[in-house]
Amino acid sequence: MRAGIVVFPGINRERDMAIALERASGRAPRMVWHRETDLQGLDLIVIPGGFSYGDYLRCGAMAAQSPVMESIRAHATRGGHVLGVCNGFQILVESQLLPGALLRNASLRFLSMDCHLRVERADTDFTAHYQRGQVIRAPMAHGDGNYFADDATLDRLEGEGLVAFRYVAPDGSVTAAANRNGSARSIAGILSPNRRILGLMPHPEDLVDPLLGGTDGAPLFEGLAASLAA
Amino acid sequence: MKAVVTVMLKPGVLDPQGKAIGQALAHLGFGDVGEVRAGKVFELELAQTDPVAARNAAESMARKLLANTVIESFKVEIAGAATP
Numbered sequence: 001m002r003a004g005i006v007v008f009p010g011i012n013r014e015r016d017m018a019i020a021l022e023r024a025s026g027r028a029p030r031m032v033w034h035r036e037t038d039l040q041g042l043d044l045i046v047i048p049g050g051f052s053y054g055d056y057l058r059c060g061a062m063a064a065q066s067p068v069m070e071s072i073r074a075h076a077t078r079g080g081h082v083l084g085v086c087n088g089f090q091i092l093v094e095s096q097l098l099p100g101a102l103l104r105n106a107s108l109r110f111l112s113m114d115c116h117l118r119v120e121r122a123d124t125d126f127t128a129h130y131q132r133g134q135v136i137r138a139p140m141a142h143g144d145g146n147y148f149a150d151d152a153t154l155d156r157l158e159g160e161g162l163v164a165f166r167y168v169a170p171d172g173s174v175t176a177a178a179n180r181n182g183s184a185r186s187i188a189g190i191l192s193p194n195r196r197i198l199g200l201m202p203h204p205e206d207l208v209d210p211l212l213g214g215t216d217g218a219p220l221f222e223g224l225a226a227s228l229a230a
Numbered sequence: 231m232k233a234v235v236t237v238m239l240k241p242g243v244l245d246p247q248g249k250a251i252g253q254a255l256a257h258l259g260f261g262d263v264g265e266v267r268a269g270k271v272f273e274l275e276l277a278q279t280d281p282v283a284a285r286n287a288a289e290s291m292a293r294k295l296l297a298n299t300v301i302e303s304f305k306v307e308i309a310g311a312a313t314p
Contacts, residue, residue: 058298065295094298101300108246148243148301182244 001228003029004042006072008063011050011087013203020205021046024221025229034066043228044081045072047088049141049203059102059144060090069095081125081228082197086142089189089199098190098199099157100149106182110143115180115202117165117188118172124195125227127164129219135172136216138202145201147183147190154184165189165200231276232309233288237297238269272296281308 003021005014014031021029021044030042039045053062063069069091076082076097084092092098105111114137119130130136149157157163165188169178179186181201189200204217239245245267252266274291278284288306297304 057295061295061298093300099300101298103244103301104246106244106246108250146244182246 001025001225003044004032005029005046006032008034008052010052013049017048017205020208020221025225034068037071039071047084049086060094063091064094084199092199099153102144103146103148112141115140116170118168120163126198129223139206140202145181147187162191164191231284233274234307235272235292236305237302240303243301284308
């Protein structure tokens with residue numbers, strides 16, 4: 001798997017992401033500066049978390065206009081894989097590569113804590129090393145993670161099976177208390193119709209090492225590495 | 231010309247900031263405040279001298295960047311021009 005990590009000014013999770021990708025695939029990802037436009041030879045483009053452009057205007061709005069985004073759009077159109085985590089998810093919805101928007105957390109509080117996610121389907125390249133219905137733990141750290149879309153879009157996402165992860169209680173049940181940022185239908189991550197673009201708010205890349213308290217995030221990267229093994 | 235673009239969350243989109251501001255106003259004793267919605271205002275200095283061209287340019291900017299039309303609506307006012 002040849003992965004590239006896009007680096008915008010203000011992004012700060014690119015090194016965690018690089019560690020997670022290299023652990024899973026044995027190959028160090030390429031760092032791609034936001035002014036670059038040549039993504040040739042990359043199977044997977046990752047937009048990591050952080051605060052691109054200081055979250056000016058709206059989270060992800062400025063990054064969505066960067067030169068590299070046109071190349072990412074072309075990569076996605078070719079059927080390439082794209083993963084956006086946290087600010088990366090915000091950038092994907094601002095670019096309209098994924099539908100909806102991420103609003104300020106309903107509590108207005110920045111949430112920095114672990115959450116539980118339910119894997120809604122295991123037949124995608126991102127979730128192949130999980131079981132359907134499996135509950136995993138993942139850290140989250142965001143102020144604007146409240147997923148919003150109109151009812152028609154939400155119904156379409158559910159109907160086409162494009163909800164990848166939901167915020168749940170540790171026993172896997174969907175509860176209002178487990179949905180701390182107030183996301184519509186407890187949605188934590190969504191897929192594109194071809195299931196090759198995944199955006200999610202929590203950080204699986206920050207739970208891939210037992211030293212950090214768990215490895216629940218590792219199967220996401222291992223599944224990708226296995227699916228995209230060259 | 232100068233264009234003023236006002237961006238507001240669409241009705242039905244939860245506005246927790248507006249809600250918090252409303253609660254703060256109530257705490258300050260402004261009990262007669264109903265719903266509060268928070269938005270953004272952009273003042274744009276435009277090279278266009280024709281109000282119609284200026285409006286078209288500002289609307290295009292609002293659609294492409296200033297507003298996220300998934301969640302926000304916008305209004306463009308051209309300073310010094312009568313609203314059509």
